[in-house]
Amino acid sequence: MVEPKRQGWGLIGASTIAAEHMVGAIRAQPGHQVVAVASSSAARGQAFAAQHGIAAGYGAVDALLADPAVDIVYISTTNELHRDQVLAAAAAGKHVLCEKPLALNLDDALAMLRACRDAGVVMATNHHLRNAATHRKIRELVQGGAIGRPLFARVFHAVFLPPHLQGWRLDKPQAGGGVVLDITVHDADTLRFILGAEPVEALGFTQTASMAREGLADGVMAVLRFDNGVLAQLHDAFTVRHAGTGIEIHGEQGSIVGRNVMTQQPIGELLLRTAAGEQVLEVAHESLYARGVARFCAAVAGNGQPAASAEDGVLSLAAALAVAEACQTGRATRVANPFA
Numbered sequence: 001m002v003e004p005k006r007q008g009w010g011l012i013g014a015s016t017i018a019a020e021h022m023v024g025a026i027r028a029q030p031g032h033q034v035v036a037v038a039s040s041s042a043a044r045g046q047a048f049a050a051q052h053g054i055a056a057g058y059g060a061v062d063a064l065l066a067d068p069a070v071d072i073v074y075i076s077t078t079n080e081l082h083r084d085q086v087l088a089a090a091a092a093g094k095h096v097l098c099e100k101p102l103a104l105n106l107d108d109a110l111a112m113l114r115a116c117r118d119a120g121v122v123m124a125t126n127h128h129l130r131n132a133a134t135h136r137k138i139r140e141l142v143q144g145g146a147i148g149r150p151l152f153a154r155v156f157h158a159v160f161l162p163p164h165l166q167g168w169r170l171d172k173p174q175a176g177g178g179v180v181l182d183i184t185v186h187d188a189d190t191l192r193f194i195l196g197a198e199p200v201e202a203l204g205f206t207q208t209a210s211m212a213r214e215g216l217a218d219g220v221m222a223v224l225r226f227d228n229g230v231l232a233q234l235h236d237a238f239t240v241r242h243a244g245t246g247i248e249i250h251g252e253q254g255s256i257v258g259r260n261v262m263t264q265q266p267i268g269e270l271l272l273r274t275a276a277g278e279q280v281l282e283v284a285h286e287s288l289y290a291r292g293v294a295r296f297c298a299a300v301a302g303n304g305q306p307a308a309s310a311e312d313g314v315l316s317l318a319a320a321l322a323v324a325e326a327c328q329t330g331r332a333t334r335v336a337n338p339f340a
């Protein structure tokens, strides 16, 4: 039997998310290995490579893309860099798993999607939450009719940004900092996944309470209206230490309550409340990131679609940008869905 080709990954960005979650998630895939990392600083690239047992640490993206051992890239630089790096990776014929938000505007995100399509490489968005066993269970119940017609959703995603991440998110608008592009974009993807519906309109207010510099938000409360009539309330923040996270989907015949589920960890509890009473739902937790990478690797091998496609990344960005604009203008803002 012919062994499938081993796939080498190059990391673009010596980032926290790569170190904390993605190197392990890639190494969990049979036949896949992390072979290189590129940083904008050769010293940081080499230090990251040495710390994580990666063969090559480069000081430039071009050098990584020229490395024949690299078949796939994972891009986790700051958000303003994603576009050019995806375009360069596509031109080099590499498959791309890109972090969210894909870009800072929709034109750029669409250009990334098209470049990958034209180059014949797989592009996916690293929306981890739709890989959570909790959110997959909620989707199965909602779409299976367990709560009847869904009417409302509430997302509780106000957290405390840990000190080691209190950098560009708080003081670099040009890097796509701020809570809306960081967290609201995840809420939008998770709700699209659960509801199987598209957000069409947004309203909201942001807050700059204590962490973010003037002009950037560290908290937001927003409402998204979906094309199936669902109204979703979102509360996202970097500044709240003790709220806990959660999601609720309320339908005509029942409610699903998820606690501790807007998180990077494979944890959380689900309740289903209907006329039959309250039921604690069984959830077989698994690593969100490893599952997302597994789906991506399968797509690269020609089997199925990534968990969150490039299109999903475009649509979550469209929703987040509509929230940002609504907050800025104080007016209800249409979500610009380029595929509608």
Ligand code: NDP
Pocket: 012, 013, 014, 015, 016, 017, 018, 038, 039, 040, 041, 044, 045, 076, 077, 078, 079, 099, 100, 101, 126, 127, 128, 165, 167, 168, 182, 264
């Ligand atoms: P980091 O701040 O850790 O890394 C971003 C960039 O900052 C790196 O690429 C690196 O640049 C630079 N950097 C890192 N450490 C240093 C340092 N000590 N000194 C100077 N520069 C440094 O960001 P995150 O890992 O939190 O986020 C990266 C991307 O991933 C973002 O797009 C974010 O939105 C996304 N993200 C996604 C998550 C998810 O669950 N899907 C979770 C967290 C983040 P260089 O490469 O040039 O060295």
